[in-house]
Amino acid sequence: MMNKLRLERLINAVTIFLIGALGIAGFMVMNQTVESNKVTADIAKIQSKHKKSVLIEVGLLTAELRNLEKDIQEIKTLLKNNKNKTTD
DSSP states (O other), rough: HHHHHHHHHHHHHHHHHHHHHHHHHHHHHHHHHHHHHHHHHHHHHHHHHHHHHHHHHHHHHHHHHHHHHHHHHHHHHHHHHHHHHOOO
């Protein structure tokens, strides 16, 4: 009878210890997850700023290409007109 009571107390103590250890492990995992999420959010913020600047650069380059196309078209027209004048 005495051994049974000691065994029950031992099992209860081990159970309480394991539940406490699981709780501590859970908090440690949550802490690591929060830190990881913060790092991920910081990276996303940096990437969004970079993406915004890239989009601005692409817009500027597109505008510059359009201007170059207009200039090339004007040069082609001038060359064509000069060619026609010299052949006349």
